[in-house]
Structure formats: structure tokens, C-alpha cells
Amino acid sequence: MALRAGGPALALLRGRLRLPGPGARGHARLGRSGAAAQPAAEEPGEDAEVSTRKKTFAEVQTERLDQAERTVLIKCPSKLNEKKLLQYLASHGNVKSHFFFENRGISALIEFSEKSSIASLQDAVGIPSASEHHVVPFKSRLFTFTLKNPVSQHVEETPLHLSPQCHIPVKDLIEKLCLADSISSQMYILLNEYQLTEENIKLRFLACSLVRDFARAYFPDSTVKPFGSSVNTFGKLGSDVDMFLDFRDTGKHATKMKKGPFEMEYQMKRLPSERLATQRILSVIGDCLDNFGPGCVNVQKILNARCPLVKFSHQPTGFQCDLSVSNSIAIRSSELLYIYGCLDSRVRALVFAVRCWARVHGLTNSAPGTWITNFSLTMMVMFFLQRRSPPIIPTLDQLKELAEEKDKHIIGGYDCSFVSDLRKIQPTKNTETLDVLLGEFFEYFGNFDFRKNSINLRKGKEVNKPESSPLYIWNPFEQDLNISKNVNQPQLEKFIAMARESAWILQKEDKTQQMINKEPWGLAALLIPFGKNNSSKMKNRMKGIGSETIRSLLDSLKLNNASSQQKAVGK
Numbered sequence: 325m326a327l328r329a330g331g332p333a334l335a336l337l338r339g340r341l342r343l344p345g346p347g348a349r350g351h352a353r354l355g356r357s358g359a360a361a362q363p364a365a366e367e368p369g370e371d372a373e374v375s376t377r378k379k380t381f382a383e384v385q386t387e388r389l390d391q392a393e394r395t396v397l398i399k400c401p402s403k404l405n406e407k408k409l410l411q412y413l414a415s416h417g418n419v420k421s422h423f424f425f426e427n428r429g430i431s432a433l434i435e436f437s438e439k440s441s442i443a444s445l446q447d448a449v450g451i452p453s454a455s456e457h458h459v460v461p462f463k464s465r466l467f468t469f470t471l472k473n474p475v476s477q478h479v480e481e482t483p484l485h486l487s488p489q490c491h492i493p494v495k496d497l498i499e500k501l502c503l504a505d506s507i508s509s510q511m512y513i514l515l516n517e518y519q520l521t522e523e524n525i526k527l528r529f530l531a532c533s534l535v536r537d538f539a540r541a542y543f544p545d546s547t548v549k550p551f552g553s554s555v556n557t558f559g560k561l562g563s564d565v566d567m568f569l570d571f572r573d574t575g576k577h578a579t580k581m582k583k584g585p586f587e588m589e590y591q592m593k594r595l596p597s598e599r600l601a602t603q604r605i606l607s608v609i610g611d612c613l614d615n616f617g618p619g620c621v622n623v624q625k626i627l628n629a630r631c632p633l634v635k636f637s638h639q640p641t642g643f644q645c646d647l648s649v650s651n652s653i654a655i656r657s658s659e660l661l662y663i664y665g666c667l668d669s670r671v672r673a674l675v676f677a678v679r680c681w682a683r684v685h686g687l688t689n690s691a692p693g694t695w696i697t698n699f700s701l702t703m704m705v706m707f708f709l710q711r712r713s714p715p716i717i718p719t720l721d722q723l724k725e726l727a728e729e730k731d732k733h734i735i736g737g738y739d740c741s742f743v744s745d746l747r748k749i750q751p752t753k754n755t756e757t758l759d760v761l762l763g764e765f766f767e768y769f770g771n772f773d774f775r776k777n778s779i780n781l782r783k784g785k786e787v788n789k790p791e792s793s794p795l796y797i798w799n800p801f802e803q804d805l806n807i808s809k810n811v812n813q814p815q816l817e818k819f820i821a822m823a824r825e826s827a828w829i830l831q832k833e834d835k836t837q838q839m840i841n842k843e844p845w846g847l848a849a850l851l852i853p854f855g856k857n858n859s860s861k862m863k864n865r866m867k868g869i870g871s872e873t874i875r876s877l878l879d880s881l882k883l884n885n886a887s888s889q890q891k892a893v894g895k
Contacts, residue, residue, distance in 0.1 A: 380744045381659040385555060389547065391526065392533035394420070394439050396465040397640055400430045406482050409469070416448070417441025423487045423523045427642040430484065433526060460616045465534060466640050487523040489642060491561040494684060494851055501848035507830075508758040510847040511673040518676050520559040528554045531641045532567045538612050539569055543605075546571055551651060556658040557665030558675055558702060564644045568651045569605065602649045603627045609647065610634040653801050656733065656740040660800060664706055664717050666746055670758055671717060675705045677762060677847055684851050685822050687815070694812040696795070696819060703781060703797050703807065708765050710784035716754045719784030720800050723749070740801045762847065766827035770820055778806075826850050 379387075400409070406424075409432070413419050418437040425431055436442060442465060449467055452459050491497075497517060501510040520528075528550055536548035552566040553559035595601045607625055614623035619639035626633050634647045665672050679698055682688045689695050709716040726743035733740040743749065756764075777786040778796035782803070789796045791806075794816040799805040829849055838845040844852060 378747055381662045388529045391435060392529040395433060395435045395530050396442055396467060398432045398434060399468040400432050401471050402430060406484060416444040424484045425487045425489050462616050464618050466618050489524055491518045498844055498848045498851055502844055506759060507762060507846040511677045511758045514680060515673045515676045518560050520561060524561060527641050528565050531565055531638050531643050538617060539609055551654050551658045556661035557672060558661055564646060566646050568648045570650055603632050605649055606632055606634050652735045656801060667749060668716055668752060673758055674761055675702050678705055681850050685853060687819050694810055695815050696811055700797055700808040707779045707781055708768055712754055714752060714754045716752045720782040738801045763827060763830040766823040770823035770827050774816060825854050
């Protein structure tokens with residue numbers, strides 16, 4: 325028998341979690357995941373949490389990777405006595421933490437206190453019978469446990485609490501949101517339901533650690549690390565795992581050894597380009613996972629992409645994974661978002677609300693296409709928060725000014741420097757509530773002059789577009805790239821229309837009357853697709869968007885004509 329553990333939002337509704345005030349600059353508490361958890365007033369005895377909150381991105385990742393190396397994953401029988409399982413595992417070493425989850429049956433993640441416990445357990449585990457299929461004799465940290473006498477042990481079955489690995493459906497979320505007393509409360513409920521849990525983050529790092537075990541057969545000093553939404557505090561339950569093969573530990577040996585009269589260096593294969601080396605490495609690792617990796621299925625080697633990668637499904641953890649090589653700038657982007665997410669409790673709540681809203685209305689999609697990506701949408705929220713008065717988060721240039729020598733990074737000619745110590749960043753004096761910020765976000769971008777202006781997080785201000793893409797968001801580090809270049813004009817117009825409609829709903833709604841009538845209100849009302857009951861209103865508020873497009877084209881022609889005339893005069 326399995327019971328699903330209640331989510332934090334239930335506790336929130338019962339008043340067990342205290343909502344932060346509008347100026348609760350994080351002191352957003354950081355959970356053990358390193359992500360900003362629901363804030364509360366600091367009390368005596370919270371020293372451990374305060375210490376966790378001040379950890380840098382690198383420190384959190386190092387702890388997580390070490391934790392993953394002491395972890396195993398066990399596929400359990402459907403009827404299980406939890407106490408007996410833990411007693412058996414304890415015979416191999418102290419079990420530091422564990423949890424159960426459902427994925428093609430019941431599985432248990434077991435974290436030992438010492439790595440030696442895993443070796444002890446592996447020595448006691450048998451090889452599967454090869455009566456039907458021949459097995460590949462790779463001893464991983466994935467195990468299957470079965471009961472020797474299932475009939476006699478059936479009466480000793482105990483209920484298992486299962487850690488959820490996916491968020492609740494939007495319909496159920498809307499019902500929960502309607503029970504809140506403010507839009508701010510609704511946004512924190514959504515955050516608690518959708519954000520990565522401590523258990524899910526452990527599972528993500530374990531997936532990377534298991535892939536690393538294969539990589540080290542070829543490259544003993546390499547590591548495999550997650551990046552993107554898995555580590556930047558903006559990950560959603562059910563999202564893919566982006567991971568990269570890191571050779572930076574190998575780089576420690578790059579300097580030639582100088583002992584005695586000789587200079588010594590390794591003999592290594594030399595290839596004409598870094599890209600070719602990346603493609604060959606990923607090709608071999610992809611084949612290795614496909615042929616020998618337990619639970620690695622649907623392996624695709626996409627080696628000719630701008631960033632070569634291997635896609636695969638990791639059945640034991642349930643994740644879709646993308647593996648690339650040493651994506652240093654992507655790691656810096658992850659750390660930048662991590663810092664922004666930790667600075668103020670409102671940042672993550674607003675991002676999660678806007679991204680959920682965008683998905684409901686078809687503005688974003690998990691498949692590649694001409695729509696706005698979650699990354700672009702997150703950057704738009706960050707820019708909006710930089711534009712508040714006073715700003716809620718600093719610009720990238722301001723973070724760069726605070727950087728110490730150890731924070732300075734030049735990658736591929738791009739300056740990726742910014743401060744890593746959260747304590748050096750001054751808290752904001754902005755006290756706006758999330759109720760206000762949500763409405764103002766839609767108002768701001770519903771009236772943003774996308775024809776002329778671009779979004780620049782490094783400077784924190786609107787600047788003229790360097791080229792004619794409908795939506796131009798500067799890459800924070802690779803300043804010659806537009807991260808939203810894929811977005812076409814119809815998709816941008818749809819975003820503007822939805823933003824205007826949402827701003828109008830928040831301005832005009834009668835919360836009290838809607839609660840009396842048991843109608844969705846606030847954020848809940850925005851998570852219902854528009855146009856079903858109010859299509860005529862939508863058409864009225866969409867008026868002008870088409871004319872703006874025509875006006876943009878006319879302005880572009882005028883600029884081109886003026887430029888041509890100037891060139892003619894110059895000749």
C-alpha cells in the first residue's frame with residue numbers, strides 16, 4: 325500500500341508556512357536543495373539553514389555531487405516492509421537518508437554516509453540469471469530487490485510514503501488557488517506545487533553520477549554535472565535533465581611537470597578542432613550508454629547541432645536527458661539565475677506564475693519551434709524586475725562590479741564575470757507585493773515597444789534593436805547573440821494580446837463577488853484559456869496589434885530609404 329506525501333502547499337493553506345512580506349528579500353530560506361524555499365522569520369536554532377542560505381552556487385553543486393556518489397537506486401517489490409529493508413541496508417553502512425517514489429513500480433533512493441558502503445553492498449549483490457537474455461556484466465549502482473518468501477512477508481507490509489516526481493494538473497491547481505486569500509498566496513502555492521523537491525533534485529544528481537560512471541571508463545578524471553533548470557532554482561517537476569561532461573579536473577594537469585632536467589606531459593590523441601573532439605567523445609559515450617547502460621533507452625546522437633549532444637531516456641530515474649560537453653557559458657547562466665532566485669523570495673514566485681500562464685495559453689511549448697522558450701520568458705521576468713523602482717534585482721554589470729578575482733571568468737572571449745558571494749549583494753528596498761508585480765508585468769510587456777527596443781539584462785535597460793527580429797533578448801554573456809531569435813511575429817503578437825488580456829482581467833475583476841460565486845479569481849482566472857467565454861472582448865483588446873506590425877514595416881522602410889539617401893550623399 326502506498327500513500328502519496330502531501331505537498332507543501334497543503335501546509336501553506338493550513339497556515340503552517342508563513343508567507344513572506346513584500347520586502348522579504350530572501351531572506352528567502354534555502355532548502356537543502358540550494359533552492360529558495362518558502363521564507364519564514366529567523367528563529368534561534370536556524371543556524372544550519374542560515375549557513376545553507378549563504379552557500380555559493382559552486383559549493384552547493386559540490387555537495388550535491390558528493391552526495392550522489394554515496395547513493396544507490398533500488399527497484400523494490402510491490403509489497404515491502406520498509407523497516408526490514410533499512411535494517412538490511414544498515415548492515416552495509418549507515419543510511420543517511422532515503423525516500424520512495426513511483427516509476428514503473430516502486431523504487432527507493434538510498435544515500436549512505438560513506439562511499440565504502442556501496443562497495444560492500446555490491447559485493448553482496450548477485451548477477452541476474454541469463455536464462456532468457458545474456459546480460460552485460462557492468463556492476464552499476466542500480467539494484468533490483470525481490471522477496472525470497474513473498475507469501476510469509478505479505479502480512480508485514482507497511483505503507484510507503486511516495487515522493488511526487490511530477491506536479492499536479494492545472495485543473496487541480498486552480499482549485500487550490502481559489503482557496504487562497506490573495507494573489508501573492510496563490511503564487512506561492514503554485515511555486516510550492518511546481519518547484520523541484522529535495523528528493524527530485526537528489527534523483528537528478530544521481531542520474532548524472534550514473535552517467536559519470538560510464539564516462540570515467542574512458543576519462544578517469546571527468547565528471548558529469550547538471551546545468552540549467554536542474555540547478556538554477558527555476559526547475560519544474562517533470563522537466564528534462566541537462567547534463568554536461570566536464571574535463572576541468574583534467575585541466576589541472578595541463579601545466580607541464582618540471583622536475584629535474586625534464587618537462588613531462590601526457591601523450592594524447594590530437595584532433596584538428598575542439599568541435600571534432602567533442603563529437604567523437606559524445607559518439608563513444610552515446611554508444612556506451614546505448615549498448616551497456618542499464619535503463620538507458622532511445623539514445624540519439626545529435627552531433628551536427630550547434631551544440632552537439634546525446635539525448636536519451638533514463639528509465640530508472642524517469643528522466644529525459646541531454647548530455648553535452650563542457651558547456652561553460654551555460655553553467656555561468658545557471659549560476660546567474662541561481663543568484664537572482666536566491667536574492668528575493670518574489671523572483672521565483674513570479675517566474676513560476678508567468679511560465680505556467682504562458683504554457684496554459686500555448687505561448688511556450690516543450691518542442692522546438694517559433695514560440696517563446698521558458699529561458700527567454702525567464703529573462704523577460706528578470707528584466708522587468710530590474711526595471712522596477714527601486715530595482716528588485718541588480719543588473720549583470722552591477723554584479724560584475726562586485727566580482728572578486730576568483731569570480732572573473734573570460735570564456736571564448738566573452739566576459740562572464742560576476743560576484744558569487746550572495747552576502748556581498750545589497751538587499752532591495754522595493755516593497756511591492758506579488759499582487760502588484762504580476763499585474764505590472766502584463767501591463768509592462770503588453771505595452772512594450774518591441775518594434776524598436778530590445779531587452780538587455782547586462783545593462784538593465786531598453787536599448788535599440790541591433791537587427792529586425794520581432795523579439796530581441798540579448799544573451800547575457802554572448803552579447804552578439806539573440807536568445808529569442810526563433811520567435812516569429814505572430815507568436816510575439818499572441819504574447820502581447822495575452823498579456824493585455826491578463827492585465828485587463830486583474831484590473832477589472834471583483835474578487836469578493838467571484839469568491840461568493842465560487843468563480844476562479846486572480847491567478848486562477850489567468851490559468852483558464854481565454855476566448856471561450858469572452859472571445860469578443862479578446863478581439864477588442866487585440867485591435868491595434870496588426871496595425872502596429874504594419875507601422876513597424878513602414879518605419880523600417882523609412883529608415884532604409886533615409887540610410888540609402890545618406891549613402892548617396894556621401895558618395
